[in-house]
Amino acid sequence: MLKAKKIVILGGGYGGLVTSRKLGKLLREGEAEVTLINKHDYHYIATQLHKTGAGTATDDKITIHIPNLIQTDKIRFKKGVIDSVDFNSQQVHLENGEKVSYDYLLLSLGFEVDTFGIPGVKENAFKIRSFRSTKAIYYHLLHQFEAYKEDRDPSRLTFVVAGAGFTGIEMIGELAEAIPGMCKIYNIPVSETRIINVEASGSVLPGFDQKAIDYTSNYVKKYGIELMTSTKILECTDTAIKLDNGTTLPSRTLIWSGGVRGNTLLEKLGLPIEKSRVKVDRHLRVQGMKNVFCIGDAARFMKNETEALPPTAQVAIQQAELCAPNIIAALRGESLREFQYSHKGTVASIGNTAAVGNVFGFKINGLFAAFMKQVIEARYLFVLGGPTLVIRQFSKLAKPYLKTAPQNK
Template structure:
């Protein structure tokens, strides 16, 4: 949005909470989990009028979506990727419920899941994202998506089988991988796969010239959020991995054995039996089908991340569509975690009966795109980085999140380090 939306602070703070208020968080990604942890550390659960905090998620584990490309290629094990909620949430403070949310009923202050009805006095919506196929034919039927850990595992198994079975099929298209999109998810996956091709071919006895990776993007450069200089650095690194890049190309259709692309007003067909769709995301379908006004599963929020016209509903992470300039940024894990921390702090103050009129302001510390395990490009505190130092900063960012949710022990158990992979 081009203009900030103005709100009446006083009217928003007229939220009267009952004794033992029910605070419900739906979704346990970066934003939802950080909200729960902030409430866990900020509220007094020993008093008689203690809040009832519940986190609901469809899985009983959290995972870093920024590392799904590693799971998909097999360089990060599923066991290491899972972080179980009950190991980091204290049961006497935050109750965890494994359930899939089916619908929202804001008029009656409740949500519904497979396990029944959940009432709330304050609701935090953090339902994450899903792939947006933009109604392009074949995406739903023929393309893999990196939107969940389970999907990443399926892609990993698929890739492993294509290499193991090549000795029998001898079909070069089985080792032709097409990636639709040239943003972070797509480039990190292509680079991770490219960095492992030598090893895959050696293990399976395959000529290294046979596997091919092609990335297709609509922009005139890859990683368009970065400068042309950083984009060029990434291109140089990807080409050394034999990754072919097609820019200014529009995917028109995905087929079982390839992708139709329009480039320079001409249709070309790129053949391959594995297609990854990483060209866009949208919000939750639960939100999209709800009575809360939204756009593609994203709910407009005010300067304090409250849903417009609902003073007891907060929206964070990929479910939120900010309307103030201090909050409008490309969706990242860093943005989501800061949203969760802010909302957790605000709810804590409301429960304590304190006024809280501060706006949410995103503090952009940096963004790094990994190019394989020991290389990358990015910006950290305004400084452009590339090479091993960028990879180090990427690992530092991932480990910082682990530290925030589980301390040093979590970093040692689950952290990303220079040469530590699951190979």
């Protein structure tokens, strides 16, 4: 009898999880052993991390235990941090010293925040990167309110978000809804807080159409958000942010959403890299490698001669849906299919009751767009865990953690 091939998947984000689930469905009995390795035993819904940062959703709405999402009789889950990969001996090395052998490997290690080397940002800014990093934002916000009651230092209640792209606007929208609630709990007038959005380009949501840009600018201004477009951050300390217009903002909170890049681990692996992502062929294999695949934010898949697909959940999921059958085709010696991306649209939320974007070519904004955003999130959940997961997660209403100020111990 032929020995079962070993398929190892690195990363339990959208890409890795959807591939695992699909492999579980498509593989024949005894055909392969599949192992999914992820840093944590939970999957975080990356597209909703801004809610964790602002405290507008509970932890169990954003994180899901990975073994609950996979067929554990077919897919083995291993919690571990990947340290390196030896492509010659076909082994993955974990930080705890363990080695995991593979015949076929999938790299779906996702994104990292790019701080572009701006002094102080790496050390002092808060990142929308993972569940833990965004949870740190929330605890920091609470601490600032708590401390303000003692010292009345305005830098504590000056909250700055860097970047007015997709993630920056989602974060701003969430803060605009959360901060008044925090003010109420700590008995501090909202007028003593400032939320500032600093953006290097000339407008919010660069790349969106003018109607979406105007709608978003007006909407956030209505909430008292100060928009500083055409403004660059030059430096950041733990108490101040220096701008290129000569101003220094006294602030202890810089939430960085200036850009993302591929996982830095990928560069360590000696793979073909362009713009921090792994170059992949039309079949989602790492260029020049027959048994190593790469998808999602980690991969650089060219949609034409000059442009790569953007790092989005939509791309990661579609790639995962093809990657699973392609891995199986490779192990069966069959021909692989080429990846074709189909863009369904983009919707950015601005808090819970407004959003902007386009769906299937139709421009939308306001409450209807916010509803469509929920539909999109429901679809992601459906792909991750079927109807049960959709019902379970949606029944956990987005509710803030805080009802009263936490008591000092």
